[in-house]
Amino acid sequence: MFDATATSEQVIGTFASQIKGRTFVITGAxxxxxxxxxxxxLAKKSPAHILIVxxxxxxxxxxxxxxxxxxxxxxxxxxxxxxxxHDSVRRAAKEILAAAPKIDVLINSAGNxxxxxxxxxxxGIEMQLSGNHVGHFLLTNLLVPALLAAGSETGLARxxxxxxxxxQxxxxxxxxxxxxxxxxxxxxTGYGQAKTANILFAFGLAKRLKSCGVTATAIHPGYNNDTQLGSHLTMEDYYGIFPAMKKNTGKDFEFEEPRSxxxxxxxxxxxxAALDPEIPEKSPAYLANS
Structure with a gap:
């Protein structure tokens, strides 16, 4: 249905019915x-509630x-x-649950x-693992009651x-x-470990909650220079990917197209991943290039 050049507009146009009236929680937005x-x-297709964490x-x-x-x-x-x-995460979870007792989709997008x-x-946890994975692991688990509440009604909480x-x-x-x-x-290496953790978490979560109407998916969004994620890095810094991966895995890193x-x-x-009705059946899954 989509290819590597798909746009947000194409996706929400196709799955508008999966947005209308639903509640979305997004971290790092x-x-x-x-x-x-x-x-x-999402705002273009009448969601009921968008919470930004x-x-x-x-x-x-x-x-x-x-x-x-x-x-x-x-x-x-x-x-x-x-x-x-973690104290901040626990406080935030209470606020989210109070504002949204049912969560249709939780999108963990914050990171470093x-x-x-x-x-x-x-x-005392290394900061990349903390910011990319452990904080989300705790937050997601604390929000499970709201995901289960939505999943029990629609079977499609994600x-x-x-x-x-x-x-890699x-x-x-x-x-x-x-x-x-x-x-x-x-x-x-720190980044690679944290991103591997994101995938393993999606896999484990789906295995535990799929029977209750909650699925989990990990996605690689692609490469883009307009966000602030890599604003502290130079092009020379990116060359460090190759020796790090070679040392850790013995393999060569491969970028997919499009490069930007x-x-x-x-x-x-x-x-x-958040909207396609076919994704829950396929989860746990890893998605890239649509």
Whole structure:
């Protein structure tokens, strides 16, 4: 139905009935980001409620202004969270459940990439693993009651984890996820481990909850230079991917085409995972290029 060049507009046009009247929770949707593109795309087809769960108020306000300009009748809620702080995640989960006792789709899109310096969160967990996976793992589990409430009615509640083709760089380091206190840390290995964790989490979640009407999918959105994810990196920094993967796996990294997607194309695969009626039966799954 879609190919690698699919746009958000094409996806929401095809699956408009899967948006109308439903509740969507999106993490990390400050503008500009994939999450903000997802939110504004959904707003065009009459969702009941869009909740944005993010850290930076000013960036989220811009996204919510865009949603309001598209359709002022769409209910919007902002819940502030620091995914690397588990107390913050627990507080945010309570606010989300109070605002949305039923969640049709949870899209975990917040994240970081290739942090150059080794650092840990308040709990002592390496920061890329913390921000990309562990915070989402905790938040998603705390929101399961609302997902089950929606799933019991429609059988179609979904969790979508944004991962990356960067998962190729490193398997999950079960015996040393904290890099021996930083001694073994490499920015791209850290990213690869975290993105692998996103996929493993989607797999495990679907296995546990599919019978209850909740499915999970991991998606690689593609490459785009307009979001802020890699704003701290130079082109030379990206060359570090190749030796890191070779060291970790013995294999060579392969980019898929297209090498760069437009802003509207970068959200398409996520929207397919969130809306396509055929996806739940196929989950757990990994999607790329639509």
């Amino acid at each position: 400050g503008k500009p980001s994939i999450g903000s593109q997802i939110a504004t795309s 993010s850290r930076t108020v000013k960036k989220v306000e811009l996204a919510l202004e865009d949603v309001g300009a598209i359709d002022p009748s769409v209910k919007t809620t902002f819940v502030q969270v620091d995914l690397s702080d 990439m290739a942090l150059k310096e080794y650092s840990v969160d308040k709990q 969790v979508v984890n944004l991962t990356s083709s960067g998962y 760089i490193s398997p999950f380091r079960f015996n040393d996820y904290n890099y021996s206190g930083g001694k073994e840390y490499d920015p791209w 997607k437009t802003y509207t194309q970068i959200a398409a695969t996520t929207l397919i």
